[in-house]
Amino acid sequence: MTGAFEIRGGKQLHGEITPQGAxxxxxxxxxxxxxxxxxxxxxxxxxxxxxxxxxxxxxxxxxxxxxxxxxxxxxxxxxxxxxxxxxxxxxxxxxxxxxxxxxxxxxxxxxxxxxxxxxxxxxxxxxxxxxxxxxxxxxxxxxxxxxxxxxxxxxxxxxxxxxxxxxxxxxxxxxxxxxxxxxxxxxxxxxxxxxxxxxxxxxxxxxxxxxxxxxxxxxxxxxxxxxxxxxxxxxMLPDMVEIGSWIGLAAMTKSAITIKNVNYDELGVIPNTFRKLGITLERSGEDIFVPAQEHYKIQKFIDGSILTISDAPWPGFTPDLLSIILVVATQAKGTLLVHQKMFESRLFFVDKLIDMGAQIILCDPHRATVVGLNHESPLRGTSMVSPDIRAGNALLIAALSAEGKSTIHNIEQIDRGYENIDGRLKALGANIVRI
The missing domain is CATH 3.65.10.10 (Enolpyruvate transferase domain)
Structure with missing residues (x-):
């Protein structure tokens, strides 16, 4: 099913979302x-x-x-x-x-x-x-x-x-x-x-x-x-990539969101990796609550050097969530180096984020430096194409936080990996239409 999502961003969302099976x-x-x-x-x-x-x-x-x-x-x-x-x-x-x-x-x-x-x-x-x-x-x-x-x-x-x-x-x-x-x-x-x-x-x-x-x-x-x-x-377990995506979505849109039934003990380093970006998240039983946050500040390493987040085989950080980390860092306070070690050409979607006003330096096919905007100048809506499943979801989150209208084409790449994503986002109050 070819088509596009039309998104009017910049809205605060709220409510509960349940991740799909993995x-x-x-x-x-x-x-x-x-x-x-x-x-x-x-x-x-x-x-x-x-x-x-x-x-x-x-x-x-x-x-x-x-x-x-x-x-x-x-x-x-x-x-x-x-x-x-x-x-x-x-x-x-x-x-x-x-x-x-x-x-x-x-x-x-x-x-x-x-x-x-x-x-x-x-x-x-x-x-x-x-x-x-x-x-x-x-x-x-x-x-x-x-x-x-x-x-x-x-x-x-x-x-x-x-x-x-x-x-x-x-x-x-x-x-x-x-x-x-x-x-x-x-x-x-x-x-x-x-x-x-x-x-x-x-x-x-x-x-x-x-x-x-x-x-x-x-x-x-x-x-x-x-x-x-x-x-x-x-x-089956809930999908940890979705869980990480919704944590990122809450931070980017300054929203209070509860993510239901996450099987927290199976999430490994994922919650703490988002905490390193300054995002508050609370565990309550098997749910994660992300409170509405005006700002979040990227931690530095103990010696004061710039934080690096890179992927690694489990129990390291999953490569499928690096694109979400990258998007979320664009509105954090501070600087982050994202190092995509396991796959090449997964970072090429950053061009779209740069078009939206994000401050990112693509160092090479594996590394990008993100200078956070601290929510001081929001991303701008634009028209873009989803290159793969995970980048598609990251662009969706960027669009939901951006001011103005965004259009994401080639959304069958998103549909391949996410069930009824527009319906579930609408339930949180998102302004998203499938065209």
């Missing part, structure tokens, strides 16, 4: 339903394009999909249609969605073969898939890539556990290898494993299905292979 968890969890022929019920699934497309692909595979209610589905993968997986339709469908790469592990584990077109997704620089395939090969799979057709094929008579040292702590790579290893013969150890909460959720769900995974939450996972996995129920 997109990045959903993509892993949904692929895991292929590991069993029994029913798996999943709740708190976000109603967003990337996730709905994956559910459709599962349906085309022959998985029986039942919608029990909003965000609540049951899946039963007892009759998989392998013809579809080798068909031209799948080459087209699978290529549109990066998350579909994680069907490889479950298919390889359960059926001994897996196929995949080169995936698409965000334009945020090179995301290598080598980690996934190296892991499968170490477990005993044969790997073939057809360069003419851009098509991957994996086959394995039998997967055997082994010690795997990952080159990078890739979340999707770890998830894929874990799902392959749970049904392999013997013991697999994955070192330099990703340890994000979403991956912990996947491991806990697999254990409820009968897998034997230990070391969950650490970077060394030990997996004892089992012969069979059964059904289970699973409720």
């Amino acid at each position: 997109k990045n968890e959903a993509l892993q969890i949904l692929c895991a339903v292929l590991l069993t022929d029994e029913e798996v019920r999943i709740k708190n699934i976000p109603d967003i394009q990337d996730v709905n497309r994956l559910i459709e692909i599962l349906g085309d595979f022959g998985v029986k999909v039942t919608k029990n209610g909003s965000g609540d589905y049951s899946f039963k993968a007892n009759e998989i249609n392998f013809d579809y997986i080798k068909s031209p339709e799948f080459k087209k469908d699978g290529a549109k969605l990066r998350g579909s790469i994680m069907i490889l592990g479950p298919m390889l584990a359960r059926f001994g073969e897996a196929y995949m077109p080169t995936p698409g997704g965000d334009k945020i620089g090179r995301r290598r898939l080598d980690t996934h395939f190296q892991g499968f090969v170490e477990l005993g799979a044969e790997f073939h890539y057809d360069e003419n057709d851009y098509f991957y094929t994996l086959k394995a008579k039998e997967l055997r556990g082994k010690f795997i040292l990952l080159e990078e702590a890739s979340v999707t790579g770890t998830a894929n290898i874990v799902m392959a290893a749970v049904l392999a013969k013997g013991e697999t150890k994955i070192y330099n494993a990703a340890c994000e909460p979403y991956l912990q959720q996947l491991c806990k769900m697999l254990n409820r299905m009968g897998a034997k995974i230990s070391g969950i939450g650490s970077n060394l996972l030990t997996i004892e292979g089992v012969n069979h996995l059964g059904g289970t129920e699973h409720t």
Whole structure:
């Protein structure tokens, strides 16, 4: 659905907002339903394009999909249609969605073969898939890539556990290898494993299905292979990127906002990273309350040097929230260096913020220095295009704080990651129209 958001900014917002289920968890969890022929019920699934497309692909595979209610589905993968997986339709469908790469592990584990077109997704620089395939090969799979057709094929008579040292702590790579290893013969150890909460959720769900995974939450996972996995129920965590976004939104618009049901203990360093920008936030049970604040002042390091916020694999600060930090810093008091280490070309959206009057120096593709305006001169409304999901949301927050009218085009990039975002923002009093 192409279109644009028209936003009249500069309004104070107020009220409550509930984060959706986590997109990045959903993509892993949904692929895991292929590991069993029994029913798996999943709740708190976000109603967003990337996730709905994956559910459709599962349906085309022959998985029986039942919608029990909003965000609540049951899946039963007892009759998989392998013809579809080798068909031209799948080459087209699978290529549109990066998350579909994680069907490889479950298919390889359960059926001994897996196929995949080169995936698409965000334009945020090179995301290598080598980690996934190296892991499968170490477990005993044969790997073939057809360069003419851009098509991957994996086959394995039998997967055997082994010690795997990952080159990078890739979340999707770890998830894929874990799902392959749970049904392999013997013991697999994955070192330099990703340890994000979403991956912990996947491991806990697999254990409820009968897998034997230990070391969950650490970077060394030990997996004892089992012969069979059964059904289970699973409720997904709220999306931490949304939670961080709404903290930023409250600060930028000087608004009092309560963010409901955040699963606070799973947020890691996120709340304190926003506190470093001078934003007050209070925990009350599982909610976060951000009071209306006229000004917020960026802390300095103890020796007085300029604060740097950079991303790192979990439990470091998630790269998905750096664009929000950058936007929020434009109206703080003080100076901040944002260092985007994990992806290149994710900072290029700062041009749009500079057009809006923000004081930002883009040092190189990975670093930007922000000189905060301390809410003394608000950003100006402008017309812009959303380059990727996360920058799209950051631009949305900038527009809501800016004076005058802003138009954001290419909003399907925002819809890919955020459920009914305009409806939920309107409930806070935002002036946003979908055109």
